[in-house]
Amino acid sequence: MLTFDGLLIEQGDFHLAVDMVVPSGAQVAIMGPSGAGKSTFLSLVAGFMAPVAGRLLWRGTDLLPLPPAQRPVSMIFQDNNLFPHLTAFGNAALGVRPSGRLDRGETAMVMRALASVGLEGLEHRKPATLSGGQQSRAALARMLVQDRPLVLLDEPFSALGPALRAEMVGLVSDLCAKRRATLLMVTHDPADAARLDGSLCIVAAGKVSAPAPARATLANPPEALRSYLG
Amino acid sequence: MKARAKAAPPVRRDRGLAVWAGGLAAGFILLLTFGSVVAVLSRAEGGLTLGAGDWAAIRFTVLQAALSAALSVGLAVPVARALARRRFAGRAVLVTLMGAPFILPVIVAVLGLVMVFGRAGWVSHLLALFGLAPVNIYGLHGVVIAHVFFNLPLATRLILQGWLAIPAERFRLAATLGMGPGDIARHLGRPMLRATLPGAFMVIFLICTTSFAVALALGGGPRATTVELAIYQAFRFDFDLSRAALLALIQLAISGAAALLALWVAVPQATGAGLDRTVERWDAATPGLRLLDGGLIALAALFLLLPLLAVALRGLPELASLPAPVWAAAWRSLWVAGLSVVLALTLAMAMTLAITRLRHRPALSRGVEVTGYLAVAVSPLVIGTGLFLILFPLVDPVALALPVTALVNAVMALPFALRALVPAAAEVESRFGPLADSLGMTGLNRLRRLTLPRLRRPLGFAAALTGALSMGDLGVIALFADPDGATLPLLLFRYMGSYRMETAAGVALLLLGLSLLIFWCLDRGGRVNADL
Numbered sequence: 001m002l003t004f005d006g007l008l009i010e011q012g013d014f015h016l017a018v019d020m021v022v023p024s025g026a027q028v029a030i031m032g033p034s035g036a037g038k039s040t041f042l043s044l045v046a047g048f049m050a051p052v053a054g055r056l057l058w059r060g061t062d063l064l065p066l067p068p069a070q071r072p073v074s075m076i077f078q079d080n081n082l083f084p085h086l087t088a089f090g091n092a093a094l095g096v097r098p099s100g101r102l103d104r105g106e107t108a109m110v111m112r113a114l115a116s117v118g119l120e121g122l123e124h125r126k127p128a129t130l131s132g133g134q135q136s137r138a139a140l141a142r143m144l145v146q147d148r149p150l151v152l153l154d155e156p157f158s159a160l161g162p163a164l165r166a167e168m169v170g171l172v173s174d175l176c177a178k179r180r181a182t183l184l185m186v187t188h189d190p191a192d193a194a195r196l197d198g199s200l201c202i203v204a205a206g207k208v209s210a211p212a213p214a215r216a217t218l219a220n221p222p223e224a225l226r227s228y229l230g
Numbered sequence: 231m232k233a234r235a236k237a238a239p240p241v242r243r244d245r246g247l248a249v250w251a252g253g254l255a256a257g258f259i260l261l262l263t264f265g266s267v268v269a270v271l272s273r274a275e276g277g278l279t280l281g282a283g284d285w286a287a288i289r290f291t292v293l294q295a296a297l298s299a300a301l302s303v304g305l306a307v308p309v310a311r312a313l314a315r316r317r318f319a320g321r322a323v324l325v326t327l328m329g330a331p332f333i334l335p336v337i338v339a340v341l342g343l344v345m346v347f348g349r350a351g352w353v354s355h356l357l358a359l360f361g362l363a364p365v366n367i368y369g370l371h372g373v374v375i376a377h378v379f380f381n382l383p384l385a386t387r388l389i390l391q392g393w394l395a396i397p398a399e400r401f402r403l404a405a406t407l408g409m410g411p412g413d414i415a416r417h418l419g420r421p422m423l424r425a426t427l428p429g430a431f432m433v434i435f436l437i438c439t440t441s442f443a444v445a446l447a448l449g450g451g452p453r454a455t456t457v458e459l460a461i462y463q464a465f466r467f468d469f470d471l472s473r474a475a476l477l478a479l480i481q482l483a484i485s486g487a488a489a490l491l492a493l494w495v496a497v498p499q500a501t502g503a504g505l506d507r508t509v510e511r512w513d514a515a516t517p518g519l520r521l522l523d524g525g526l527i528a529l530a531a532l533f534l535l536l537p538l539l540a541v542a543l544r545g546l547p548e549l550a551s552l553p554a555p556v557w558a559a560a561w562r563s564l565w566v567a568g569l570s571v572v573l574a575l576t577l578a579m580a581m582t583l584a585i586t587r588l589r590h591r592p593a594l595s596r597g598v599e600v601t602g603y604l605a606v607a608v609s610p611l612v613i614g615t616g617l618f619l620i621l622f623p624l625v626d627p628v629a630l631a632l633p634v635t636a637l638v639n640a641v642m643a644l645p646f647a648l649r650a651l652v653p654a655a656a657e658v659e660s661r662f663g664p665l666a667d668s669l670g671m672t673g674l675n676r677l678r679r680l681t682l683p684r685l686r687r688p689l690g691f692a693a694a695l696t697g698a699l700s701m702g703d704l705g706v707i708a709l710f711a712d713p714d715g716a717t718l719p720l721l722l723f724r725y726m727g728s729y730r731m732e733t734a735a736g737v738a739l740l741l742l743g744l745s746l747l748i749f750w751c752l753d754r755g756g757r758v759n760a761d762l
Contacts, residue, residue, distance in 0.1 A: 073668065083679075098672070
């Protein structure tokens with residue numbers, strides 16, 4: 001269970017208040033107008049940004065004092081998810097430990113992760129020689145290897161075409177479900193939110209709404225979401 | 231949203247080591263620059279009064295720098311305009327060549343200029359055909375010609391960049407409005423020049439105030455001595471430390487003031503990127519303008535290439551029969567260049583890491599960066615003199631001539647290394663910092679697996695610049711070296727001084743080849759297999 005307890009972010013004129021609970025294993029899409037603070041919200045969980053007030057609890061432990069790498073979080077960013085000078089294998093191996101030096105068992109584990117995202121045979125390619133979809137898969141393989149209970153995605157597939165994006169969202173959803181990982185995904189596409197078939201949070205007007213069932217919310221959107229969806 | 235993600239993270243990562251190393255490097259530079267001035271001052275005896283010769287040196291320094299800067303910039307304006315509006319085969323090569331004087335050993339270019347513009351040079355021969363007296367390259371105009379040779383290309387590149395920064399749409403708009411060359415000059419050219427020229431003038435002025443090798447080779451005498459040259463003479467010939475100290479302070483004041491002025495007028499940055507782009511120009515298609523531009527470009531190219539051609543033509547037959555001391559000196563020079571590269575990269579890397587990691591403390595970060603740029607204003611001869619005085623009681627300075635030269639050359643190259651590395655490191659942090667943080671890559675892991683691989687290109691470029699600059703340097707080594715310990719540039723200067731011009735040309739060609747080779751190899755080393 002991930003608890004946002006009276007969290008408040010302030011930056012100049014910008015405010016964001018979060019007060020909600022995300023159950024373990026939930027798959028939550030996060031939507032809202034641009035500039036409302038969706039990425040800021042993820043940065044807060046990942047540890048790139050500190051709130052001015054409140055607590056952030058994961059299974060009873062306060063995450064706020066922890067640096068990003070020590071939080072139970074793996075994150076995939078909008079872009080720059082892979083180091084261009086490392087191979088797909090080298091990038092995924094960083095999920096085991098930051099030095100990227102692995103023993104035989106760990107190497108096998110990374111190879112399995114790459115195979116399970118469909119990158120078998122492409123392990124030694126560098127990002128420049130992989131397609132957009134394959135690059136996303138390599139980042140997902142690293143996420144698998146990291147094996148953290150919280151997965152954060154910040155519009156990770158926005159550069160992909162609709163069909164490929166649907167496929168990748170499905171893949172992420174399956175992988176997280178298999179490991180009972182909790183997924184928070186920022187997206188601007190209601191189709192992504194519906195595909196997760198979990199819950200939906202709306203970030204608007206300085207607040208993050210509590211997660212509500214995604215399909216029902218999309219079928220009958222509240223005012224904040226309706227004006228965004230148009 | 232993205233803009234807001236820049237806030238300071240709640241927990242500072244373990245980055246102490248880099249900050250300490252950078253601070254140590256900055257402290258070392260401060261000690262070297264100001265410590266050497268203090269060392270010189272402390273040995274100065276007697277009153278600090280300026281003699282007539284000192285005033286003459288100050289006047290000459292400012293006069294030649296102002297003339298050099300004005301001529302370089304003034305000539306660059308039409309050349310840059312011509313390059314901006316013409317497309318021709320070899321244009322890209324020419325523009326690239328205009329970046330080359332920077333890594334050209336000064337003394338090689340001086341020899342080339344003597345061969346073209348000297349008493350027995352090509353121009354004098356040409357004049358003799360018409361019964362005219364030969365020209366003389368020694369003195370004020372020689373110093374200015376050499377400075378224009380080095381800085382006309384720099385000014386041209388800076389102004390060309392200004393032209394190319396004007397959006398192509400403006401020229402299309404001008405074409406639809408039927409603007410002629412005069413209208414374009416008034417509406418597009420002049421505003422750009424007003425923004426570009428002061429900075430270009432000041433940076434060249436600054437470069438010329440600290441010029442030593444040109445003045446050493448072409449100046450001299452009471453009428454053509456720069457302050458730098460006067461320091462050298464006071465130290466080397468008279469061992470008059472109080473005069474050397476006084477002159478060192480004057481030099482510091484002149485170049486410091488020039489540097490502040492240059493900062494104040496905002497020096498344009500020569501990025502070198504995209505200079506091979508041309509814009510379609512509809513206004514300049516008349517035959518007269520074509521002829522004018524073609525002539526200007528040809529003249530500029532001749533001015534830059536003839537001296538090098540002269541060195542190559544006369545040097546080539548000599549290469550096989552160079553005397554043994556030349557090869558020994560070449561070894562010493564390579565050794566000095568190698569040591570300079572190692573020292574400069576170590577200092578620059580430590581400072582770059584500290585600068586990027588101290589971003590949340592802008593005053594400290596800026597302080598480290600400014601320290602690195604100090605070398606622009608501090609004279610290598612002052613540092614050399616100071617080091618001599620510090621080392622004198624401890625060891626025989628002559629024995630340390632080469633390491634000291636390597637160190638001073640490294641410090642002189644530091645500003646250029648930092649200019650290549652700091653923006654690149656900041657870019658790496660902004661692109662990959664969050665990912666590396668989320669993966670827990672800190673300390674050596676981060677350096678080895680992220681920072682160094684991502685900085686390969688700028689590191690290679692910085693190493694290449696340092697190596698070439700150090701290889702061709704004729705500065706501190708002239709203060710220290712005994713007759714048997716000369717580097718290649720110093721040996722070349724001595725051959726020139728004893729009018730062994732054939733041998734000098736051979737040595738110059740060798741030095742030129744080695745400098746370019748060092749630059750090419752190191753720069754290439756950073757590019758090969760660098761994944762973008």
